Amino acid sequence: MCGIVGYIGKKRAVDVILKGLSYLEYRGYDSAGIALISDNTAHIYKAPGKLSNLKEILSLEKEENINANIGIGHTRWATHGLPTEINAHPHHCNCGSLTIVHNGIIENYKDLKPDLEKKGCKFLSQTDTEVAAHLIAHEFADTKDLLKAVQNAVKKLKGAYAFCVTHKSMPDRIIAARKNAPLIIGVGEGENFIASDIPAIIEYTKKAIYLSDNQVAEIKTDSIKIYDENDNLIANKVENLPFEPIALSKMGYKHFMLKEIHEQPDVVRNILIDKIKSEDLAVVLDDVKLSKEELTKINRIQIIACGTSLHAGLVGKYIFEELTGIPVDVEASSEYIYRNTIADKNTLVIGISQSGETADTITAIKQAKEKNSHILIITNRKDSAMARLADSLLPINAGIEVSVAATKSYMAQLLSLYLLAIYTAENIGAKENNLVKEIKKELLTLPSKLETILNDTKNIENIAKKYSSFKNFIFIARGINYPTALEGALKLKEISYINATGYPAGELKHGPIAMLDETMPVLAVLNKGIVYDKVLSNCEEAKARQAKLIGVTNFIDEKHKNLFDDTVIIPEIPDIVSPALNIVVLQLLAYHISEYLGKDVDQPRNLAKSVTVE
Ligand code: AGP
Numbered sequence: 001m002c003g004i005v006g007y008i009g010k011k012r013a014v015d016v017i018l019k020g021l022s023y024l025e026y027r028g029y030d031s032a033g034i035a036l037i038s039d040n041t042a043h044i045y046k047a048p049g050k051l052s053n054l055k056e057i058l059s060l061e062k063e064e065n066i067n068a069n070i071g072i073g074h075t076r077w078a079t080h081g082l083p084t085e086i087n088a089h090p091h092h093c094n095c096g097s098l099t100i101v102h103n104g105i106i107e108n109y110k111d112l113k114p115d116l117e118k119k120g121c122k123f124l125s126q127t128d129t130e131v132a133a134h135l136i137a138h139e140f141a142d143t144k145d146l147l148k149a150v151q152n153a154v155k156k157l158k159g160a161y162a163f164c165v166t167h168k169s170m171p172d173r174i175i176a177a178r179k180n181a182p183l184i185i186g187v188g189e190g191e192n193f194i195a196s197d198i199p200a201i202i203e204y205t206k207k208a209i210y211l212s213d214n215q216v217a218e219i220k221t222d223s224i225k226i227y228d229e230n231d232n233l234i235a236n237k238v239e240n241l242p243f244e245p246i247a248l249s250k251m252g253y254k255h256f257m258l259k260e261i262h263e264q265p266d267v268v269r270n271i272l273i274d275k276i277k278s279e280d281l282a283v284v285l286d287d288v289k290l291s292k293e294e295l296t297k298i299n300r301i302q303i304i305a306c307g308t309s310l311h312a313g314l315v316g317k318y319i320f321e322e323l324t325g326i327p328v329d330v331e332a333s334s335e336y337i338y339r340n341t342i343a344d345k346n347t348l349v350i351g352i353s354q355s356g357e358t359a360d361t362i363t364a365i366k367q368a369k370e371k372n373s374h375i376l377i378i379t380n381r382k383d384s385a386m387a388r389l390a391d392s393l394l395p396i397n398a399g400i401e402v403s404v405a406a407t408k409s410y411m412a413q414l415l416s417l418y419l420l421a422i423y424t425a426e427n428i429g430a431k432e433n434n435l436v437k438e439i440k441k442e443l444l445t446l447p448s449k450l451e452t453i454l455n456d457t458k459n460i461e462n463i464a465k466k467y468s469s470f471k472n473f474i475f476i477a478r479g480i481n482y483p484t485a486l487e488g489a490l491k492l493k494e495i496s497y498i499n500a501t502g503y504p505a506g507e508l509k510h511g512p513i514a515m516l517d518e519t520m521p522v523l524a525v526l527n528k529g530i531v532y533d534k535v536l537s538n539c540e541e542a543k544a545r546q547a548k549l550i551g552v553t554n555f556i557d558e559k560h561k562n563l564f565d566d567t568v569i570i571p572e573i574p575d576i577v578s579p580a581l582n583i584v585v586l587q588l589l590a591y592h593i594s595e596y597l598g599k600d601v602d603q604p605r606n607l608a609k610s611v612t613v614e
Contacts, residue, residue, distance in 0.1 A: 001608040002089075002103035003027050003075040004183065005200045006164040006174045008221055009191020013071035014058060016193070020200035021073050022051055023248060026256070026402045027196065028608030029075035030083035034058070035090040035099035036068035037171045042099050043068070046088035051075065070171055072164045072194075074101035077608050080109075081126030091130045093137030094122055097168045098146075100136065102129040103196055104181040105613050107159030132157065136165055147218045150175045151231050154216065160359065160613060162211075164194055174219045178211040181612050182357050182385065185209040185217060185224055187238055192219050197610070198241050198383075199248055199400065206241045210383060242383060247400045255601045257403035257495070261587050262454055264411045265447035267398045268580075271415045272443060276422075279441040285423040289392040290348075290374055296428045298348045301328040302373075304336045304364045305352035306611070308406040308490060312413035313352050314483035315579045319417055322576065323425040323436060333360035334614070336367070343371040350420075351377045354401060354409040355610040356384020363614060365389050378416045380409045394420065403602045404609050405495050407587045410487065414580050418443060435576070442577040449571040453584050457592075460585060463550060463566045464592030470521050473498055474512060474547075475586070476505035477525035478535050484525050484579045488586030495594040495604050505531075505538035516545035523589075524564075525582050528555040529575030539563055552585045554578070 003024030007016040017034055032054040033046035043065045047053035058066060074089035081087040090099040106112075109128035112135060117123070121134040135156060139149035146167045154161075154177050162181035164174050176183060176194050186193030186201035186208050193201040201208070211217055214229035228234050253259035275284050290298075301320055303313035310332055317328040326348075333351075337360065343349060349368040353361050356379040365386060369375055377390035380398050387393050396412035422436055467473075473492060475485035485502035492500040503512055505524065516522070522542045526535040532555070543549055543563060551564040554572050568585050570578075594601045 001027055001077040001610055001612045002196070003029060003200070004072070004101050004103055004162060004164055004194065004196045006072045006176065006194035006219070007191070008070045008174055008219060009188060010069055011191065013068050014066045016204070017071050017073035018051070018055060018058075019203070020193070020195055021075050023199035024075055024196060025051060025603060026404060026609050027075065027077070028404060028603065029077050031076045031078070031085070031088035032074065033076070033088040033090050033101075034071055034073040035092070035101070035166060036066055036071040037166055037168050038065060038068035040168050040171065042092065042096055042166065042168045044090055044092060044096070044099060046085050046090070048083050048085050048088065070166065070174065072099060072101045072166055072174060079105055079613055080128045087125045087127050089129060091125060091127065091133040093133050098133060098137045098140060098165065100129060100133045100163055100165045102132060102161055102163040103612060104160035104162060106132055106157055106161060108157065112156065132161070132163065140167060146170050146173060146175050147216065147227075150177055151216050151227065154179070162196065172220055176211065176217045176219060178215060179213045180359065180362070182610070183211045185211060185219060187224065190221055192221065192224055194219060198243065202241060202243065202245050202248070207238050208241050209236055209238055239383070243400055248402065255403065255591070255595070257405055257407060257591055257601050260401055260403055260408045261584065261591065263399065263408050264584060265450040265454070267408045267412050268415055268447045268450065270397055271412055271419070275419055276440050276443060279437045279444070282426045283419055283423045283440070285419055287392055287394045288376070288420070288423060292427050294374070295424055297346050298326060300343070300347045301326050301350060302341070302343060302347060302368065303328060303330040303350045303352065304333045304361060304368070306333050306358050306360055308410050308487060309352040309354060309413060311483045311487040311490065312410055312417060313350070314486070315414055315480060316350070316417035316421070318480040319421040319576065320424070323421045324428065326424070333358065333364040336364040341367065341371070343368055343373045345372045347371070347373040349373040349375050351375065351386060352379070352413055353377070353384075353386050354380045354406050356381040356386035357610040357612050358386075359612050359614045362386055362389070378413055380412065404604055404607045405491055405590070410583065411580060415443070418577075438574060439577060442574055446577065446580055449573060449581055450584055452571050453581070457588055460568055460588045461592045463568070464589050465596055466566070467521055467548075467550070468593045468596045470519065471498060472515070472520050473500035474515070474520060474522045475500060475502040475525070476508060476522060476535070476538060478505045478531040479529070480576060481525045481527060481579055481582060484582045484586065487583055488523065488525070488590070491587055491590035492593065494607060495590055495601055496597055496599055497605075498593070505535045508538055509541060513541065513545060516542055516547045518546045518548065521548040521550060523550040523552065525552045527553065527573070527575045527578040527582070536560060536563070552582055
């Protein structure tokens with residue numbers, strides 16, 4: 001969602017900020033803006049659309065106006081008001097002295113606005129953020145101290161925010177504040193940085209302070225002071241940032257999504273190292289902070305997540321129930337919250353999130369925490385807000401994922417769930433059987449099977465081209481691959497904007513079959529296993545309605561050879577591990593359709609990589 005970059009130091013702030021914002025483009029945005037302070041004047045530039053529009057405006061500006069050493073920038077993902085220039089950040093007070101960039105939603109902005117209007121504030125935009133600009137400006141008029149003004153103002157704000165504020169009369173400082181939205185302060189020498197996420201600043205520094213909720217920071221060229229919610233100065237906790245700038249390169253691939261799809265064999269290898277040494281040895285998972293005795297007492301598991309992470313959770317349900325016999329509920333975080341969920345100290349609550357910053361999941365986890373359940377977080381960002389809420393933290397270590405469409409993080413989430421389920425089964429003695437062994441053996445061979453698919457994608461590319469003009473798609477599967485159908489459909493719709501829906505294959509005849517004709521391709525995922533014949537029958541039913549059929553399978557016998565219009569044959573794999581292989585075909589199919597249609601693969605419209613508002 002919105003991206004924030006702030007800079008104070010000796011460099012040209014505009015360069016650092018624009019570059020930083022470009023590294024945050026993956027978060028999703030629809031307008032951009034920057035405020036620079038030079039000669040005791042705040043110069044504000046904003047543009048709807050891509051960052052290139054803002055750069056264009058800046059290129060026409062007089063050098064003396066933009067040659068500043070302090071500034072704040074923003075990419076906006078619209079929540080309140082259209083993505084227009086007027087609604088773009090930075091926002092400012094009426095005299096233009098105070099500027100603010102904000103990520104989050106100020107929920108009580110409508111309550112605060114009338115009072116500010118009575119005091120003479122004129123509102124120009126439809127945003128919630130502008131209320132904060134006026135509120136802080138009023139506090140500043142009273143205190144003449146920007147830090148104090150922000151500290152006073154945040155006590156009146158409700159909702160979520162990460163923001164940076166400057167004042168033209170104090171060009172030696174930026175004030176930053178955070179509550180339920182990410183913000184880090186990059187620590188430099190003779191310069192400091194502020195950003196929503198690491199990529200914006202990693203080129204300049206590998207040291208950062210993660211601002212916590214309700215903290216306010218005063219950032220100058222050579223000092224950073226952090227204050228808690230009671231305005232007490234607290235000690236700085238400087239941490240090393242977890243990755244190198246190279247992680248942000250496409251490494252010769254046309255898009256980050258394609259690069260990330262191809263990274264999956266290594267992601268799997270990386271996650272298995274030291275955890276599964278051989279099929280005969282128990283899984284080692286030091287990150288699980290539950291004793292054997294505590295694990296044995298777990299009588300219920302709840303998995304909460306959103307989007308792709310939710311689909312990983314649905315696969316997790318099948319694995320856990322099969323291996324441990326413990327009942328598992330999987331729920332979208334946004335549905336889990338604001339009702340009386342049933343959980344207690346014997347419930348294991350698993351939160352799954354690539355970013356670790358998804359607001360719905362954070363709220364759900366906080367709700368579960370109140371029930372004294374053990375909170376286990378599976379995330380790609382061990383520096384995230386969600387990671388900080390964990391009793392047990394399982395980092396998936398997939399490396400930074402830049403493409404908005406999640407691919408390698410899904411793979412790593414699946415792997416983490418396999419490991420966790422096996423670990424639980426082995427510790428509670430639920431299954432001392434061949435299935436656990438077989439899964440371990442198969443996981444160890446997964447990287448090479450993934451490579452078999454990735455090394456020859458011509459057939460998938462041809463199918464993508466052939467079907468790219470269809471406006472609708474249905475994905476079907478059963479059992480453990482039903483979530484694969486959901487995830488395949490999500491991938492296709494988010495990057496190609498084609499209407500795609502995943503169904504349990506057996507549900508087709510209960511309604512969706514009415515939509516079938518030659519204009520509605522049906523993609524079926526069918527693995528040799530318990531539901532194979534059933535899915536084949538469902539495919540026959542679809543064929544009988546003239547639907548074009550694509551089969552993704554590891555087995556096709558002579559008599560069904562002509563059933564499918566197109567097939568993708570994947571390597572042999574047992575049903576229970578097959579979601580980790582099948583999904584790669586669907587990722588590639590979605591990628592090539594989107595690429596063929598000329599869509600913005602890595603930054604699809606309206607979407608954000610970290611969804612930091614509820
Ligand atoms: C995935 O392709 C999507 N961009 C989206 O559904 C995503 O999975 C969802 O927003 C959850 O994000 P998280 O994993 O960072 O919590």
